Amino acid sequence: MKDIKTHSIGGNAGRNRTHNRRVVLDYVRANEPTGRAEISKSCGLSFQAVSNIIEALQNEGLLVAVGHKTGERGQPAAQYKFNPESAFSVGIELRPDALICATLNLKGDCIYRERLAISDTSPAKAIPEICDMVDRAIVKIKRSREQLLGVGVVMPGPFGASEMSDLEAAIVPDWDDVDVQKVFEEALKCPVIAENDATAAAISERVAGVASAIDTYCFVYFGAGLGLGVMTNGHAQRGAFGNFGEIGHVITQVGGNECSCGNYGCLETYASRISARKFLAVRGIDVSSGAEMATLLEQNNPDFIEWIDIAAKHLSQAIGILENIFDPETIVFGGAMPDAVIDALIERLELPQGSVANRKHRTIKRVLRGSSGHFTAAIGGASLIIHQTTTPSIAVYS
């Protein structure tokens, strides 16, 4: 198991500059188009400091000037925004049966994707395939490798299952004791971030999704099982050992369905793709793909509706837990599940009354559907890189 313990290091002029660049980029990301004086006031930096940073970002092509803001007194402020085509990132999702690649521009728009079915996902086989995929993506979008900010590699957690008491069989075989980041940085010769699918998906909603202006939220990820990604003040939570967010094994019914983890009544046995398949298999219906689920829903299939009702009941409980524990601005549902099914689940939720989230003057709905569809995990991988380049690391509480 990899201990991802973090620790704080000292700052110096260079690290400070990196941080300030990110502060500026993050502000522009959330408020574009915007001007230097405005950034200066919001970010607690002198006009001159901001001016220098903007100039550098412009020279690098990350920002572009877009005219001047008129209608107010004083000299019109030059406005800047992201130059979406100035840089890009690649996300790779490693699944037991396939590799998925998504390429995002700096604004987080998906500009290329590819799915490659493979049977052997062992590192020896998958790594060369992934390197080829990344190369293909760069060729397809007609960019140079210098514009590649990095690659985000996503695979299902929890990591380090081999050290655990059979909580979960390693979902992608042979990757358990691999230092994913290191291996890929060597193979791809560019910055790499490795992350689990739920957290990556959560970040993607902030980079270019429903949470772009939200700093604190939970993301419930429908994968094979059920995952959770949490953002607090714009920072993703990772846990002490990288296994943050195993919400699938939270028990929502004592003595309920038997779970692969050995317990009974885990949420994941009621609300996940696998749970739907099992539930319907007993009734003689075989669903293996998301498309089939969408069809059943369209047909108002009573068995599937029954599953949705049960899943929604258990998810409602999970929402109560998340809201009361995290006090988030909102909860986002997303992942490898058709939008229509997620909408149906959200529609049938019975949101708990006794929750700190049950405020009178809410501005955002308590539960939203994510925007990145079922490519979420790969897009999330690419989002990790973009998020890092625009996420500052000095937090000041006011």
Place this chain on the structure above:
Amino acid sequence: MKDIKTHSIGGNAGRNRTHNRRVVLDYVRANEPTGRAEISKSCGLSFQAVSNIIEALQNEGLLVAVGHKTGERGQPAAQYKFNPESAFSVGIELRPDALICATLNLKGDCIYRERLAISDTSPAKAIPEICDMVDRAIVKIKRSREQLLGVGVVMPGPFGASEMSDLEAAIVPDWDDVDVQKVFEEALKCPVIAENDATAAAISERVAGVASAIDTYCFVYFGAGLGLGVMTNGHAQRGAFGNFGEIGHVITQVGGNECSCGNYGCLETYASRISARKFLAVRGIDVSSGAEMATLLEQNNPDFIEWIDIAAKHLSQAIGILENIFDPETIVFGGAMPDAVIDALIERLELPQGSVANRKHRTIKRVLRGSSGHFTAAIGGASLIIHQTTTPSIAVYS
């Protein structure tokens, strides 16, 4: 309701120095006695930078030299440690029936405490009383006001209940719409931090308790209800609106006991001081104080043991939730409950097998008892201040 949304600001030389001082102090706190070269390596700063900071900290009296480290090659490294008496902080707990004051030295040792029973906790009455208490504390410990780092004010959450749908009656009346920090900074003329009891208690375990070397952990706080404080990478979680950690209203038994929040089966109705009182009242036993609970436990009172068993069962579920969601290094139990009762609860837990925390090679127990006893909240308040002075704000993930 107060929105405590935070945002990152840019850095400059001064802020950088503040940060680096904290990095150094935090390292010394966790590793004392230690030397400059060692700090330099661990904190990613040049020897000279560390040297300058150490010199300043020494001049201010926060650190003291304690001889040289011998036994290794090279010039013996001068060792430094905290000077516990160089500074102090005061914590105030505001309860419905009393004010509690605790004073800590820089190492987090409690050097003075006072409990004052009051009936009127309205701001108009309580604020002058608290100012007097702080003054008395400074006189008692024979220090000057310049050495006061600040005051931490603690009251039960959730805050902003008036805006909520009766989740919880405001526990300390009339404080709901008060900007606690501002009001006390004006009254006390020193830095003030306001926090809920559970989070403050969690921080106290890091400042001088069982979690001094632990960066990521959960603290389950037994107050009137049940609270949760969470530390991730040395930073306390606060939620989007300051109501993080309302674990008491997580449902552990669907359709169970009726709760004041309107729901049924909330954890708090099984495992809290109030739940014990209610449980025993039905059986004709009246317990209003912690001491009485301790006595019942000592006498092996079968009704009380029954309550403990039930509480432990529900707490075990909560532990499963916390471990799977947060992936902490450990979970700490503490608060306004006698140590013996907490120990009895811990003893009777049935820790879930299906948890990411159920690792083979654990070094820390899954559940620990906190060390600060039933003055926890006030000590926690004082700890907030100490924590802030030693907690850096640039996090680097390695």
Place this chain on the structure above:
DNA sequence: ATATTTATTCAAGTTATTTGAATTAAGTAT
């Protein structure tokens, strides 16, 4: 037209860092 406001530019000035050379002092090998 003139005053006011705000953004911007240019040119120092400041702070806290890093770098490099020289010094000190202990342990280790001969």
Place this chain on the structure above:
DNA sequence: ATACTTAATTCAAATAACTTGAATAAATAT
């Protein structure tokens, strides 16, 4: 004992990035 190695420490200079202050530019308001 003596010389060598290792590591901490000190001193002085160089550097990077930010802030400050004065001057200028271009709008709106009176």
